[in-house]
Amino acid sequence: MLQIPINMLSYVKYNEIIPINMPYIVALTGGIASGKTTVANLFAQLGVPIIDTDIIARQVVQPDTVAYNDIIAHFGQQIVLPSHELDRNKLRTVIFNQPAERAWLNNYLHPIILSETQKLIKQQHSPYVIWVVPLLIENQWNVYANRTLIVETAPDIQLKRLQKRDNIDKNLAKNMILSQLTDEDRRRYADDIIINSHQTVDLTRQVFLLHEQYLNLSHKTTL
Structure with a gap:
């Protein structure tokens, strides 16, 4: 497992690091192959802008x-x-x-x-944005967001998805998972958690409820 001293990772809500004139920022993170893209796509279907650091990393x-x-x-x-x-x-x-x-x-x-x-x-000219950052906590980038949303899934599902997605063997997939923080460690920095059981209806319901919550929170920060 990645050895990162948890007490050295700063957790800040509504941090002053966030530049002015920014929309409300919800950082979306989670373990590899936990379903972050699936969750982000559901928010996108609700009209929420998605800023994905993986895409940016490819572009630069x-x-x-x-x-x-x-x-x-x-x-x-x-x-x-x-x-x-x-x-x-x-x-x-x-x-x-x-x-x-x-x-x-x-x-x-x-x-x-x-x-x-x-x-x-x-x-962006929307009440809030979803900022997808796979290694949000590890890189201490949570200080640049107003709120942190974590996606979790069952370990056996995560392992199988990673093997299939990246076409890799089981040992490499396990090592990649172990190189990141555990779900338990991430929860210490979570404002919200989505459980991705791969039941589409349930996942959609969770996203919709959070969408309503984020709209309310973004409105309060502009008052």
Whole structure:
């Protein structure tokens, strides 16, 4: 399991770090393959803007960007596909097995991703936004949100989904899950929790109830 001292992770509601003129920000996080995208899509169906850091992370390393060139200069041409895009599978293998390289990549990309995130959020004209951040707590980015929503699912379902989604074996899937915080650790920072039992009706109901709650909260913060 990832060793992160919980008492060193700051939990702040309505933090002054959040720039002015921002919509109400609900940070959505959870373990790998817990169903974050599914939940985000349900909020999107209700008209809520979705700001996904995974998508931003892909955009900022497109070929010929500064970040793309810097990453290749650091890791070498072996992480480049014939299409000139980054070979994410090779890069993931490198950083998963070499903590120092993972730290380098995170330290390089995270400020860029956070800056792009805040630009996108400022452009939204809705009461609130859903900000999808897989490693929200690990990176201490919860301080940039008004509220933290965590998605959880049963461990056996999570393992099977990850194997199928990424086409990987069981051992690698287990190690990827263990490299993150546990659900118990994340709950210490949660304002709200969605249980993803993979029953569509139940999941939709949970999202709708939270949507009503977030509309009310966003209204109160603007008064």
